[in-house]
Amino acid sequence: MTFNRRTFLGTAGVLATGLAAPMVLAQGKPRVVVVGGGAGGATAARYIAKDSKGEIDVTLIEPSRTYYTCFFSNLYLGGFQELSDIAHSYGTLAADYGINVVHDWAVGVDRGAKTVSLAGGGSVPYDKLILSPGIDFVDGAVDGWDISAQNKMPHAYKAGSQTELLKAQISAMPEGGTFAMVAPPNPFRCPPGPYERVSMVAHVLKVNNPTAKIIVADPKPKFSKMSLFQEGWANHYEGMVDWIGEDFGGGNVSVNPDAMTVTIDGEETQVDVCNVIPAMKAGRIAEMAGVTEGNWAPVNAADMSSKADPDIYVLGDASQQGDMPKSGFSANSQAKVCANAVRGALTGSKVFPAKFSNTCWSLIDTDDGVKVGATYEATPEKIAKVDGFISQTGESADLRKATYEESLGWYAGITSDMFG
């Protein structure tokens, strides 16, 4: 494991005080521990704390003090958002909802003793444990790339410094330079994400560096909202984007971070920026807790409980739940179903039937927004799709603009739903 030493030291002081609290307060009260303060974890912690009105002791373990949303991080690349617009802190969750926010890494789960151990030392006991650690990358997924190369060839698939780095690299591209992306295989976080990113990069280049090129090596034969993106690329960025799908060898890729080359189906190209988005798996802590099967953690659709342990729940990207795409919207939706079930199990409050939904907006160019969405229900096997919709090609500019504006409304809505 490669946790950052400095984070540990930096949070050790906070830990001492942060940890004392849950132990004392916990007397007699049921204890929920949430690992990961992202779309799934922050929402679950907030809903449990809010709805149990102090009857449940909630601890949220999250190493970062600032959470940068991956959603809208592409808009930051495109110049439509500032980095500060997508930064959120845990202050309100702690102050207004009484959640014990512990800034540290969870490094182990003892399912027998029901405790989570922390990198900074010590452990936190739980009655119910919720894991929402997001994703990690599959080792060796892209030939020539590993996590130590992320400063030369960033993934920018966890937002923050990686996204900043990618943006700086794009600005520094020489005139007529080449931006390459290595797209991931299914399943991965945010199916339209890489293609929205291509659109945003093209948007920036069109203004600052119109003779630059974008190459995408993709191991898939098709992708989310493909016809909408391709229509948009043709309309706004004619001739700029070269998407090389599976049929043309897009899956046969290796990179050389030192030489800044990308080899696609035997053909080597010198590039100026290379955004490598490798294959993904559940955040490591899920594996350490022993709740994964293969790359992901299987869950029961009715309450998001792990198939391996009824006292552990897995939310968001890390879970293997069925038909929902791995998105912030999905994680937030799953978190509420889970929060309702966990509260019911611990306090006897009424448990209502599970309902899930998802909508993902993507921006193609200024005021040109598209969306795809669906509703889902819990079946004994999985979360199953009920009904859905998708934007159409050839829609009016007014509708596309309204769709973009909706996405701004959604961003404000979901972030206040997560962080209070």
Place this chain on the structure above:
Amino acid sequence: MRWPKSLICAVLAGGLTPVASTAEEIGDAIAGKAVFTQCKGCHEVGEGAENKSGPHLNGIFGRSAAGLEGFKYSKSLVRAGNSGLEWHADTLSAYIENPRAFASGTRMSFRGLKDPEDRANVIAYLRGFSDNPRDIPEADPTAKATDHSVDPNILAIQGDPEYGAYLSSECTTCHQIEGGDEGIPSIVYWPYEDFVVAMHAYKKKQRPHPVMQMVAGRLSNDEIAALAAFFNKPN
């Protein structure tokens, strides 16, 4: 079904004059002229009609909602138009019956025409001033005196706010509980009935928005009532 050719010709030939022969088909245009007196305070129709506090209603059929250049519509009606709401006999009837069922924040402060007969008649009258009636289905059921208000029994359901609170968590991913109104409208502190009516308009696909049609489409009458009860007093 389309309008019979002969009828279109008759309308075109007649120019902007109401055509009596439409009467049996979709209501009585002559009787509709009398009903229109209720609209006249705000709307003009016919030759030389201009915008007053409401937009002029020439050529309203087939036009997208809030589609007239130069008239300052409400945000609500503009949104409905962007989402694809077009004026046809059925949509006009629903709007005139209860303007807020379609566009909750509409600036048309008119309590609505409850009598289906009156609506059919005034629509028949207006139709005569649309010189481009190609998309008007002749046998459009709502062009006849159809009642599509929300069933009073549904409006009478007492919603369970606790259930509503749970269900509301699906909504608050988009609609802010504090009531922000940027890009997505606010739905808090609404009158109970307006809320129920709006949700049923999405459920019945009278309102065009695909997300909301999907969301409302799988809510039962009791669930809509529960949500209306909760959002009426969200804290």
